Amino acid sequence: MSNFLPPYRPQAGPYKSRPELADKHWTASERCEQAWAVLAHVLDPEVPALSVCDLGLVRDIMVDAAGTLAVVLTPTYSGCPATELIERQVLEAIDQAGLGPARVELRRAPAWSSDWISEDGRRKLREYGIAPPHLATSDTQPVRFVNRQALAEPAVDCPHCASAQTTRVSAFGSTACKALYKCLSCLEPFEYFKPI
Amino acid sequence: MTASVHPRQDASAQYLLRLADTCLILGQRLSEWCGHAPIIEEDIALSNTALDLIGQARALLTHAGRSEAGSPLLDEDQLAFLREEREYRNVTLVELPRGDFAFTVLRNVMVASFLKLLWQRLASSSDAELAAIAGKAVKEARYHQQHAGDWVLRLAGGTDESRRRTEAGLAQLWRYTAELFEADAIDDAAAASGLGPRWSELREPWLAEMNQLLAEAQLSAPQDSAFRSTGKRGVHSEHLGHMLTEMQYLQRAFPGGVW
Numbered sequence: 344m345s346n347f348l349p350p351y352r353p354q355a356g357p358y359k360s361r362p363e364l365a366d367k368h369w370t371a372s373e374r375c376e377q378a379w380a381v382l383a384h385v386l387d388p389e390v391p392a393l394s395v396c397d398l399g400l401v402r403d404i405m406v407d408a409a410g411t412l413a414v415v416l417t418p419t420y421s422g423c424p425a426t427e428l429i430e431r432q433v434l435e436a437i438d439q440a441g442l443g444p445a446r447v448e449l450r451r452a453p454a455w456s457s458d459w460i461s462e463d464g465r466r467k468l469r470e471y472g473i474a475p476p477h478l479a480t481s482d483t484q485p486v487r488f489v490n491r492q493a494l495a496e497p498a499v500d501c502p503h504c505a506s507a508q509t510t511r512v513s514a515f516g517s518t519a520c521k522a523l524y525k526c527l528s529c530l531e532p533f534e535y536f537k538p539i
Numbered sequence: 540m541t542a543s544v545h546p547r548q549d550a551s552a553q554y555l556l557r558l559a560d561t562c563l564i565l566g567q568r569l570s571e572w573c574g575h576a577p578i579i580e581e582d583i584a585l586s587n588t589a590l591d592l593i594g595q596a597r598a599l600l601t602h603a604g605r606s607e608a609g610s611p612l613l614d615e616d617q618l619a620f621l622r623e624e625r626e627y628r629n630v631t632l633v634e635l636p637r638g639d640f641a642f643t644v645l646r647n648v649m650v651a652s653f654l655k656l657l658w659q660r661l662a663s664s665s666d667a668e669l670a671a672i673a674g675k676a677v678k679e680a681r682y683h684q685q686h687a688g689d690w691v692l693r694l695a696g697g698t699d700e701s702r703r704r705t706e707a708g709l710a711q712l713w714r715y716t717a718e719l720f721e722a723d724a725i726d727d728a729a730a731a732s733g734l735g736p737r738w739s740e741l742r743e744p745w746l747a748e749m750n751q752l753l754a755e756a757q758l759s760a761p762q763d764s765a766f767r768s769t770g771k772r773g774v775h776s777e778h779l780g781h782m783l784t785e786m787q788y789l790q791r792a793f794p795g796g797v798w
Contacts, residue, residue, distance in 0.1 A: 418675075420590075420591060420594065420675075420679065421591055421594030421595045421597075421598060421672075421675055421676055421679060422590035422591045422592070422593050422594025422595070422597075423590075423594065424590070450671075451598070451668075451671035451672060451674070451675060452667070452670065452671035452674050453674060454671070454674035454675035454678065455675070456678075479678075482659065482662075482677045482678060482681065483659065485748075486652075486655070486681055486684050486685050486688070486748070487751070488685075488688040488689065488691075488692055488751060488752040488755050488756075489692075489755060490692060490696070490755070512580065513580035513583060513584065514580075514584055514682075514685075514686045514689075515580070515583045515584040515587040515588075515686075516583065517583075519587050519590060519591065523580070537682070539678040539679070539682070
């Protein structure tokens, strides 16, 4: 039996703890710059091929009047159980890099869209075996109910063999953000990151 | 022993609770399917839908429980687990027992179509936090609506048995949808302050979307009746109390218990 997903090989290792930097005096802009670099290594717990930056979850980093580093995050799905874990991992990474004190600020508007996943993130998704999302449709476009045969949805290319001959197996997958597909050419199942 | 909590009674808090509780109670009902759906793909789909609804409810309850004008702050957990039945403001439709799979997907498409239209309007609410919650939730509701509607088509056009059950579900559920569009003073206050639309304004667009689905499925909407359920006013069917007994059991038995 073939594997569902190729084994994950991280492109970048976990950020190394650098306690020796704890006493260094950073300017506010240096701290922010360093924090962006640190968070580029914090992986999403449910899609561990991508960092929280690749996914577009980190919207802003700033230093407030009290000298606290504020990391602004926008959650993906209302009920995503990974949100709280991500917050904790972000704070731990900042702390380990000696860039604290820090806090996380959740910003809901504008709502996260899969369109925010970076080009690099899309490539990493494909390499990990997940088809990257198409562009999201407008929230105001009417929902039409038609028999499946008549439905002309854009093809989702297989991330393994690039064939466009694929079919949806399930509208929902192992996490809120994915659907299940099957490739009709190489016969491998794969996940599709839903466009929202 | 931890006593029950009582939320704010002002119109804006009540407007938020109607929406929050409708999401929460449907989410709780759908989670009953976890491990019991007819096929694994739908087990996953119903659980995922429940997760989105409970996530929306959490944000709304947190917002509805904020401290204002001398009222104490109530957090999402206190509002979900320590409120009594009469203070729940969900529409009766979502508390009805889960029924069979046809009943479930029919109710899901009815509620998701309604919520999608409501979230679309709330995205421009004068309340910035509510608008932000809506901006996210509308995307999720669209997906739920499409998925549930696709199932209604498949069941209506499937076997004699699946069609019979779809027709039976529609007949049972239809009369509970009237409550969604009943207008009252709480809606008037929300419309006046720019918090959100009167739910009655959503009736026409909702009917248009339901009729498109029913026509495609070759089903027809049952006759409207004079029956009106009253969950939005806190007067529920006998089913909500039983559900809350189970849902609140842990917090009532072990007050303040956390994972």
